[in-house]
Amino acid sequence: MEILKTSFGRRSFLKASAAGGGLALSFNLATAPNALAADAKSAPSEWFELNAVLSIQPSGAIQVRVQNPEFGQGLMTTFPMIAAEELEANWEDVTSVTAPYDQSRYKMQLSGGSWSTSMNYPGLRMAGATALHMLKTAAANAWNVPVEDVNAANSVLSHSGGKTATYGEMAAAAAILPVPEKVALKDKKDFSIIGTSRKNLTGSQVVKGDSLFGIDVREKDMLRAVVVHAPAFGLTVDSFDAESVKRMPGIHDVFTIKMYPDDLVRGFSDVAAFREVIAIVGDHTWQLMKAKKALKVNWKVEDSYSFTSSDFFGNQNKVTVPKGLEDTATHNAIMAAMVETGEMETKRKDGDPMAAFANAAKVVEHTYHAPFLAHNTLEPMNFYADVKEDSAMLIGPHQGPMLIHNTVAAHIGLPAEKIDFKMTRMGGGFGRRLYPHWATEVSLISQRVKRPVHLIYTREDDMTVGVYRPSYTIKMRAALDANNKIIGYHVRSAGTPEACSFPNRFPAGAIDNYLWEESPNVSNITVGAFRAPNSNFMASAEQSFLDELAEAMGADPIQMRLDLLKRAQENPVGTDNDYDAVRYASVLELARDKSDWNNRGDKNMGVAAYFCHNSYCCNIVDIDMKNGLPVINSVTSALDCGQVVNYEGAINMAQGGIVDGVGISMFGEMTFVEGQPQHKNLDTYRMVRINESPRAIDVHFVKNEHGPTGLGEPPMPPTPPALANAMYKATGHRFRNQPFITDLETLKS
Amino acid sequence: MTTYSLNINNQNIVVDVDPDTPMLWVLRDSLDMVGTKFGCGAGACGACTVHINGAAVRSCQLPVSAVGEANITTIEGLAYDATKLHPVQEAWLAHDVAQCGYCQPGQMMSAAALLSQNPNPSDADIDAFMQGNICRCGTYTRIREAIKTAAKA
């Protein structure tokens, strides 16, 4: 049994209210969030708040406030499962709502980096355990028995003397008790909710089409807005004809907004390529879309400019944005030259790599490339703002309102504490919703028109405004001795405008002579986090290369990796290797066994494994080629993400990551000609569809004693290289460039 | 603006909009029926799928002026009544299909239309019919299974 001190969280996390001892807060069901109103368990209209996470109604209904925003990763179910486990709650009593945005009570209200569950696991357990202790104490007081003698199971308190009470009956008395100083957490072997499968608590709202998303926000007196940004990176507004558009039906106003006050220090996520955009404000989305098309604008080339940016830790640096209308062909040529002969920065060096290559019996080297990608969350960017003179309310889909709060405050010139946020469900995030520019835009628009405004991006806006996954070119080299032992390993990583940088990941630590070098190619095209940032391509380059290397060595691709991991475990090179070699090996072995890899015969199977977000994943893809395209018969996925909370939800998440990996590597591509994005909508930007997705995805979890680690991102990165390696088996062609469809079409013709 | 009298989910509803307004925006903006989703506005994602006389139609491509007397069904009207969901909705819950859920109203409308014309679809039938509906979260394997479950209902 684990004893947890609760004191660190008492003021922020656990306290029901500021009044000493903890006061019951109640609120009217009529003003409760929709989720509850719709599902109200025929109750008096009071909730007794036991802490920031949990409230209980006299009827016995238990409400869990989920503090991190939901975009499909299932927090609205996993968070309640964790709290309910320690609360000894009857799962049928549990509902969930999105918590208010409140940095004084919740830490890190941010969904990203696959950390929501791991970061909140201890706190949610503590919330459940302290609430249980308060319920037990209330019962003990009422029955005049020692609290140790009160038992709890399935939302019922009992005493051996025969007394029983429901949680609902004790909620009011419990809510005014002090929060205990220490609580005991359950032993893992006694878990009855964590580690089982529970249906998504929001499932029925989703299937009924309820209003859940930011784009569904409908507030009183709300106007709608669209923005027009330059059609190419490197252009800005010169002049435009507002008047003719203002005369169109339903249009209220047309004006430009300047995104950045001159002296504004940009927060690290304050990424926007277009510093001046044209806003059109009106009544009806369709009328706005027509106005957008009709608006005549002259654009001009923007000069190079600089700004000051502040990183996550507050360190400031100067960023210079180059002038020019850029082409993909030029980017690719620059990166190709960079990885061959360009000056690069050394990020890790072990032993004497140059000597190893000089003495090699054989050198294997290949270059891998990936394009820019648009995130294309299915719900386009949108946000609602009501900016008044001395306060503002913002509502919408965002992965981390805590990240953008200060940024929006700076842009509209209000103190941050005067700005309220409400988080809505997001129609996908994938990293795209970590950036504030559309929230800034709608705030500036509302401030100008002095009305509440809902801004919506068209798909074209969403796809052409920037914040892409960077484009990468990576050269991988290995030196083999006469016995086909790897004696040297060398990575040269280039990217526009950022390079992949994971110098301490596998196989670093397993090879005596190792060199990692990298260099960025500056650009005015904006980029940002995209599901498993950098890992989403580094895994492809590395794991495709290891497959080629295994072939050159005459080794089995899985055994070759296991041998390297054994070396890293027994006698590691260097001390700052990111990964745990034993856990890494365990996913390779599990996937090997579950896919029957050793008896694969003529099957076209490809393997890849990767470590990121503190989790390990190995995927084995089995394909056949049909009409020049892969039919993916199955993907066998083995994952070590520590404690799994909701099995069915976790499997769904892993399957989604794998489908995403197939999609981006087969089809995903954004290219530019003279600064202009060459894909503007989903008719030409290809996303994976049902007929192209795997026929079956079997997900297996390694069981161990570790707490939860990341899951949203880790299953994706090893998917593209496993697919590429399987396609090599089937076609004899190495797929080194993404999207694979380009090579597949060439092979066909 | 022109006045149209529409049959939506078995109700007669009058709206006053520009004739070229796609049904998607009539539903979402004029009627605040937000279950039908906007994904692309180009007929390429399926998020806006509704039924017109039982057939799956992309509402972003359908001007209100072309609807006439036709029966429109949206996700809000897919359930048989307040207490009984459509078998497709039940199957979606049984398989816990959704991740973010944004595409799912469109997926379910397409699936229901498929099953009404082909009560026992093969994998190939499902793939062919459902290709127009993108799920960015990648729930396709579950969509296939849920359609097969709904077919058995």
Ligand code: FES
């Ligand atoms: S919004 Fe209609 S098909 Fe995408």
Ligand code: FES
């Ligand atoms: S569930 Fe998110 S787009 Fe399908």
